[in-house]
Amino acid sequence: MDARGTDGHHRPCLKQGWDSLLFVTLDSTSPVPAWLPDTRIRFNMETYGVEQAVGAVKFRRPADGRRDIAAVATCPRGPRKGGIVLKQDQERLFADLTWVEDTAHPAIVDLMKRIVNQAERIRSETDLLIESGYELYQGGFRCVLLTVGDAGDLVAAHYRNVIEDVKLECTEYNARLHLFGNAP
Amino acid sequence: MVREPQSLGRKSYRPALNFARELRWVDAAKRDQLLSNDDMVQRVLDQLLALLERLNQGKIPRYEY
Numbered sequence: 132m133d134a135r136g137t138d139g140h141h142r143p144c145l146k147q148g149w150d151s152l153l154f155v156t157l158d159s160t161s162p163v164p165a166w167l168p169d170t171r172i173r174f175n176m177e178t179y180g181v182e183q184a185v186g187a188v189k190f191r192r193p194a195d196g197r198r199d200i201a202a203v204a205t206c207p208r209g210p211r212k213g214g215i216v217l218k219q220d221q222e223r224l225f226a227d228l229t230w231v232e233d234t235a236h237p238a239i240v241d242l243m244k245r246i247v248n249q250a251e252r253i254r255s256e257t258d259l260l261i262e263s264g265y266e267l268y269q270g271g272f273r274c275v276l277l278t279v280g281d282a283g284d285l286v287a288a289h290y291r292n293v294i295e296d297v298k299l300e301c302t303e304y305n306a307r308l309h310l311f312g313n314a315p
Numbered sequence: 316m317v318r319e320p321q322s323l324g325r326k327s328y329r330p331a332l333n334f335a336r337e338l339r340w341v342d343a344a345k346r347d348q349l350l351s352n353d354d355m356v357q358r359v360l361d362q363l364l365a366l367l368e369r370l371n372q373g374k375i376p377r378y379e380y
Binding site (some may be wrong): 205206217220221224225234235238239241242245246249253259261276284286287297298299300301302303304306308 | 320321322323324325326327328329330331332334337338340343349352353355356358359360362363364366367375376
């Protein structure tokens with residue numbers, strides 16, 4: 132729904148009641164539309180994240196699943212403003228050493244661990260011979276997955292103090308690759 | 316003689332933030348979707364299994380040591 136409330140999300144509410152309506156604020160600084168009563172709000176995406184938003188929507192859906200849920204993101208000046216703010220935040224955070232170390236770095240370590248864990252699970256549940264491991268490499272991380280035929284995937288994310296021109300590359304090779312050391 | 320392994324293919328992803336300012340990934344070749352770590356794990360393993368399938372079908376020349 133835009134700031135004028137002009138689209139069709141209100142139609143299920145006219146039939147089923149307003150309890151099915153959930154408003155989501157995308158950030159904590161933008162004002163909410165004047166027509167939106169405080170008592171009808173809502174959910175703060177910035178604080179609680181997408182996963183919690185999904186939980187809030189499910190919570191409002193009755194067990195019989197018959198009632199539609201209208202989850203509406205409020206964006207007073209239209210979606211373009213949210214996108215600009217997001218891009219500005221991204222540029223700022225990707226150059227912020229503290230954010231890179233405290234948020235990006237653990238997220239990439241988590242990704243490497245999950246890849247290795249899932250490769251190990253496949254190996255244990257099938258007859259596929261898969262070797263896997265990850266390590267610090269050139270300031271970022273790389274993860275190696277090897278199959279029995281000596282072909283391998285290399286997943287590598289290289290970054291140092293800032294996330295600038297960073298890519299996560301998943302490269303296929305025709306031969307064995309080696310890790311230099313142990314993962315931290 | 317030591318030879319470098321030959322690269323057979325590559326998929327690239329770039330970091331991005333979602334509205335909750337969480338780190339996500341965007342497929343460099345198809346930028347319409349934010350991918351979570353769960354999505355990335357699935358994609359990486361799918362890529363590995365596809366590589367293995369090609370290897371088993373003889374579509375990838377064996378490395379000569």
